[in-house]
Amino acid sequence: MEDSLTYEKAGVSLKRADEAVSRIKALVKKTHQSSVLYDIGHFAGFFAISQDRYKDPVLVSSTDGVGTKLKIAFMMDKHDTVGIDLVAMCVNDIVVHGARPLFFLDYIATSYLAPEKVEEIIKGIVEGCCQAGCALIGGETAEMPDFYTPGEYDLAGFIVGMVEREKIIDGSGISVGDQLIGVASSGLHSNGYSLVRKLFFEELKWPCDKYLETCQCTLGEELLKPTRIYASSVLCLIRDFQISGMAHITGGGIPGNLKRILPKGCKAIIKKDSWEIPPIFNIIKKQGKIEEREMFSTFNCGIGLILVVNPKYTEEIIERLMGLKEQPFVIGKILERKENEEQIEFV
Incomplete structure (x- = not known):
């Protein structure tokens, strides 16, 4: 029926979503180590922990975004560096506790999903993960018409790391004279x-x-x-x-x-x-x-x-x-x- 309503007519394109995933698969794989069990595309990411490396492991996690720095990226139409910021803001928060970054996930939300723009964002995230030594094992790209200003998007990141319990750095060892x-x-x-x-x-x-x-x-x-x-x-x-x-x-x-x-x-x-x-x-x-x-x-x-x-x-x-x-x-x-x-x- 010509006038039947579809998801595409409502502003959400599954084709664009599929294209975005196909564009970033090879990029994401650059961050994978032997601990990553599968490529992206499953319902969840899988990361195996080496039992030889840790005796009493503690998981350390953090989540953050890039904030209104994104507005500068929109103004300049340059999107390949804000992903580095996203990784940095999360990773730096766990390494100060002595944790080694293991894996990262991202969330990208926009009013209109442009596959080429998503690819540029992911390039930055991949670069950040490579610098941090962690794997990008999954994420979510949400297309929400009328929710965001056209041409804009928001980013959120999630990092999980690990540290031996006895090696956690929490400031309790700080003393006068340091x-x-x-x-x-x-x-x-x-x-x-x-x-x-x-x-x-x-x-x-x-x-x-x-x-x-x-x-x-x-x-x-x-x-x-x-x-x-x-x-x-x-x-x-x-x-x-x-x-x-x-x-x-x-x-x-x-x-x-x-x-x-x-x-x-x-x-x-x-x-x-x-x-x-x-x-x-x-x-x-x-x-x-x-x-x-x-x-x-x-x-x-x-x-x-x-x-x-x-x-x-x-x-x-x-x-x-x-x-x-x-x-x-x-x-x-x-x-x-x-x-x-x-x-x-x-x-």
């Missing part, structure tokens, strides 16, 4: 973009192709720089060094994230001039007339990861991180915290 090693971020990472977009595109009305001399790239290119994935560096460190605690610096900045791992009797003293702050943060601060306190509580300000370590390991850890192509800085120390004192102090 030093703080900050590891450089690759830029804004994936936080603070609601403020960033309001500043650059609503108030300043800067175009994405505006060249930023101090950043040596365009505004759009700077804002789309992928979040750094610290998994391989952290796993290398914890193999040889005792790490008292680690914090992934995301939304809330250093104050909001470092305090999550500090014991009640400890406070962190952060030396503000102890690391290089990338130019983009200075541009934001100056152009938005943003107070220093607001900058530190909204953005990572150039520090994407903080390690809390015994001073006797500091020099060796710094050397190791540099050998791993990271940029480390000694940014502070742990002192005894008296009653009513702040847990994080900038000096």
Whole structure:
């Protein structure tokens, strides 16, 4: 019947969904190791755990998204890097507890499923999984007409990792005298973009192709720089060094994230001039007339990861991180915290 209603007429195409899956199958397989039992296409993903590697294993999981950084991808019509951000935001949250990433799943939701765009997104996710050393074993692509603005989509990611129970890093080993090693971020990472977009595109009305001399790239290119994935560096460190605690610096900045791992009797003293702050943060601060306190509580300000370590390991850890192509800085120390004192102090 010519006027009969179909799913396709309602805006959902099963053909496009099938095409998207066929486009990404080969990409996804690049992340598979012997632990992955099947290719994508089943109702679930299967991952076998090596019984020889772990004695008392604990599963560690996290879920996250990319946030309004996606709006920049829409503006630039560039979709092959936000998948790296997606993996990074999830993976970095479990490696700070000493967990090795095992497998990742993604969720892509959009009003109109464009197979070629899905393929670009998955390219980024695959690259992120390769950097993190985890397998992409499944996901979901949802086409929901009228639910999302045409041309836009949302992403969510889910990571599962594993750590020996006795090797969990939770901050309980932090003590007075420990030093703080900050590891450089690759830029804004994936936080603070609601403020960033309001500043650059609503108030300043800067175009994405505006060249930023101090950043040596365009505004759009700077804002789309992928979040750094610290998994391989952290796993290398914890193999040889005792790490008292680690914090992934995301939304809330250093104050909001470092305090999550500090014991009640400890406070962190952060030396503000102890690391290089990338130019983009200075541009934001100056152009938005943003107070220093607001900058530190909204953005990572150039520090994407903080390690809390015994001073006797500091020099060796710094050397190791540099050998791993990271940029480390000694940014502070742990002192005894008296009653009513702040847990994080900038000096």
